[in-house]
Amino acid sequence: MxxxxxxxxxxxxxxxxxxxxxxxxxxxxxxxxxxxxxxxxxxxxxxxxxxxxxxxxxxxxxxxxxxxxxxxxxxxxxxxxxxxxxxxxxxxxxxxxxxxxxxxxxxxxxxxxxxxxxxxxxxxxxxxxxxxxxxxxxxxxxxxxxxxxxxxxxxxxxxxxxEQSSRISQILHYLHLNYNDNITLNDLAARFYISPYYLCREFKRYTNSTIIHYVNNLRIIQAQRLFQETDKTITDISREVGFSNVTHFNRIFKSLLGMSPSQSRKQGRPNLLPTRYSESTRPSLPEQNQ
CATH class of the missing domain: 2.60.120.280 (Regulatory protein AraC)
Known part of the structure; x- marks a missing residue:
């Protein structure tokens, strides 16, 4: 739809x-x-x-x-x-x-x-x-x-x-606060005392997204805000939101929004595409006390 x-x-x-x-x-x-x-x-x-x-x-x-x-x-x-x-x-x-x-x-x-x-x-x-x-x-x-x-x-x-808090919602909260850090699957799993396999499975079930895709979205959101609110260079912004180099930032930005960061900045507003829906089975609420 x-x-x-x-x-x-x-x-x-x-x-x-x-x-x-x-x-x-x-x-x-x-x-x-x-x-x-x-x-x-x-x-x-x-x-x-x-x-x-x-x-x-x-x-x-x-x-x-x-x-x-x-x-x-x-x-x-x-x-x-x-x-x-x-x-x-x-x-x-x-x-x-x-x-x-x-x-x-x-x-x-x-x-x-x-x-x-x-x-x-x-x-x-x-x-x-x-x-x-x-x-x-x-x-x-x-x-x-x-x-x-x-x-x-x-x-x-x-x-x-x-709804009642769960381990996955706690992990999401952590990502929203620390998206600009160097986050690895193993470090994240260790921090919350779960296996990497269980973390990937439950995160996908809860968000219908991989962890890296979710974090990249958070980083791009913040980058767009910084484009509008500051005069910082694209290189500086890419580092501030958590990318190790501007080339990787440019590639992720374009893959998500269909244009380069410089093109987006020149337009003065993000080029967010309309949402598409699918008739997929809804993500389940995460099980408690896993």
């Missing part, structure tokens, strides 16, 4: 929406965007892996993914779901205080039923305007989005807790 809203964003749209329903339509691996994603679950139950944590959401609940946050979603085998999402760039947020509130707010929302219905209706109106496509649709979508974001910023309560 192809993420059509992602193609709209890649084509230069600042706000894009899409509704999808299905069974066993699970993401192959974690991904990230340079824009926000608001994921509203209209029906069913889904698991969302956000960085090193897993969250479970039910119908009427939603998640806001900020830019450059690794995430993917999946569901139990045979369980149908329907979701409505909207992507939007940071510059579409009209009120700076709202942007700050969203940056500091928990990403998982379980609103009261009346609030959930209002947010759902706003999301449906955004999708309707996109489908109409008249001369004022873009402006209307942005106005509706900001009305929705104000509603989100007013949400309060305790942060939603992730």
């Amino acid at each position: 192809i993420d059509s809203a992602g193609f709209l964003m890649a084509g230069g749209q600042s706000v894009a929406s899409e509704r999808i329903q299905g069974v066993d339509d699970n993401m192959e691996r974690s991904h990230y965007h340079e824009y926000y994603e608001l994921y509203y679950l209209e029906y069913g139950n889904r698991y969302h892996m956000i960085n090193e944590h897993i969250y479970s959401i039910q119908s009427g609940e939603f998640i806001l993914f900020p830019p450059y946050v690794m995430h993917h979603s999946y569901g139990d085998s045979g369980v149908a779901f329907k979701r409505l999402l909207v992507y939007f760039t940071p510059d579409t947020i009209l009120v700076p205080e709202i942007k700050l509130a969203l940056e500091n707010a928990p990403g998982v929302y379980r609103p009261e039923k009346k609030d959930s219905l209002i947010i759902h209706q706003l999301l449906k109106e955004i999708l309707k305007e996109q489908e109409n496509g008249d001369c004022y649709s873009k402006e209307t979508m942005q106005m509706l989005l900001n009305q929705l974001l104000i509603k989100l910023a007013r949400q309060s309560g305790e942060p939603i807790k992730p």
Whole structure:
């Protein structure tokens, strides 16, 4: 299943929406965007892996993914779901205080039923305007989005807790803190008192990614941030994010994003491709106390 809203964003749209329903339509691996994603679950139950944590959401609940946050979603085998999402760039947020509130707010929302219905209706109106496509649709979508974001910023309560921590989630947390170190499979396995074989197997089952691919993604995310926020050279940035030489950095960057670091920097924004989905069996929750 192809993420059509992602193609709209890649084509230069600042706000894009899409509704999808299905069974066993699970993401192959974690991904990230340079824009926000608001994921509203209209029906069913889904698991969302956000960085090193897993969250479970039910119908009427939603998640806001900020830019450059690794995430993917999946569901139990045979369980149908329907979701409505909207992507939007940071510059579409009209009120700076709202942007700050969203940056500091928990990403998982379980609103009261009346609030959930209002947010759902706003999301449906955004999708309707996109489908109409008249001369004022873009402006209307942005106005509706900001009305929705104000509603989100007013949400309060305790942060939603992730599912029970596991050894693999602890390993993911370690990688997010130490991605720029020289991380080897044997050292990582020894640190967490497990065999390299078990580590590789469980990491793949949990993330649908190899350890090196996951770490490389973390490094490239940080490199993109440094391109936008600093004037450091590409060589200096490649070393800062953990690559031993700039040639290797260039090769990994291009393999993941389809362009060189210098090309990406000249464009002024990353060239992240829209996510593709596969009907693969969802990754299992890691077993406890292994």
